[in-house]
Amino acid sequence: MDKRNQSTVTEFLLLGFGDLHNFKILVFTLFMTVHIMALTSNVLVIVLVGVTQSLHSPMYFFLSQLSLCEIVFTSNIVPTMLWLILVGHGKVSVAQCLYQFYFLGAPVIAQCLLLAAMSFDRHVAICRPLHYVTIMTFTNQLQMVTSCWFVGFTLTFFIYIFLRKLRFCDLNTINHFFCDVAPLLRLSCSSTTSVELTTAMVSFLVILSPFIFIVATYISIIHTILKIPSTSGRHKAFSTCSSHLIIVCTYYGTLSSIYIVPPRDNSINMNKGLSVLYTLVTPLFNPLIYCLRNQDIRNAVYKYIQSFRRRKVVL
Known part of the structure; x- marks a missing residue:
């Protein structure tokens, strides 16, 4: 095609979920409710870890950062999703689309690295308990968390720079409810090799x-736990890791299904469904797992509920 006859795209059309007919308000209300619950629960985790002395440990510090990732991620994606549910489809500028991708990619990468940091914390606590205090100092925790966020924003910035160099001509329809790499590459009328290579390398570095x-x-x-002679000791050691393992399996399972498994022509609706799970359910699921399975967090929640009730009685 003659490039002189191609019109430059300045905005994209997001198709969202299509026409939901009479289910529009129901779906909007359901998604909005889940989003509010996810935001509230993640903010609650951050506040509890910040103000509760018994939660001032590396595991909970990493957990609070995990919740911060969820807040940044969902606050970037869900408002657009809710808007598209109400209006059916909507237009966003190319610049807005790229910004949305940037603030999608950065917390995703940071979260992958934070999950690895949490597994390292559990490894030191169980396999090298005598050295735990000297290894997991607050300075080291802070450096690990800062590194996770820095790597997240830096690696995403490299992809963002290459995406900005792409040209978009004629076609501007994205059959999704947010801007991601794959649909942008499909719409580009210029070479996408550099973006594809960079994305592949980043995916390997931060996912695999x-x-x-x-x-x-x-x-x-597990090898160390099996050496513990007492059954109660083994149970206690496993219980400290179970919540993290559940989150790792849920997070990486969904992430791999979306970004690593090769897409099929008929997988658009499946991809949207997995993305809804990833952007709505998982951010709510993570703090609930820790709150329901962790005695320290349950005790902290109970303590503040009791304190609130006593204040209410006094008033």
Whole structure:
């Protein structure tokens, strides 16, 4: 095609979920409710970890950062999703689309690395308990968390720079409810090789590498736990890791289904469904797992509920 006859695209049309007919308000209300619950629960985790002395440990510090990732991620994606449910479809500028991708990719990468940091914390606590205090100092925790966020925003920035160099001509329809790499590459009328290579390398570094590290640490953890002579000791050690393992399996399972498994022509609706699970359910699921399965967090929640009730009685 003659490039002189191609019109430059300045905005994209997001198709969202299509025409939901009479279910529009129901779906909007359901998604909005789940989103509010997810935001509230993640903010609650951050506040509890910040104000409760008994939660001032590396595991809970990493958990609070995990919740911060969820807040940044969902606040970037869900408002657009809700807007598209109400209006059916909507237009966003190319610049807005790229910004949305940037603030999608950064917390996703940071979260992958934080899950690896949490597995390292559990490894040190169980396999090297005598050295735990000297290894997991607050300075080291802070450096690990800062590194996770820095790597997240830096690696995503490289992809963002390459995406900005792409040209978009004529076609501007994205059959999704947010801007992601794959649909942008399909719409580009210029070479996408550099973006594809960069995205592949980043995906390997931040999805597969941390997952391999987590698997390796848990092999070592399980090997150490099985050496514990008492049944109660083994149970206690396993219980400290179970919540993290559940989140790792849920997070990486969904992430791999979306970004690693090769897409099929008929997988658009499946991809949307997995993305809804990833953007709505998982952010609510993660803090609930820790709150329901962790005695320290349950005690902290109960303590503040009792304190609130006593204040209410006094008033």
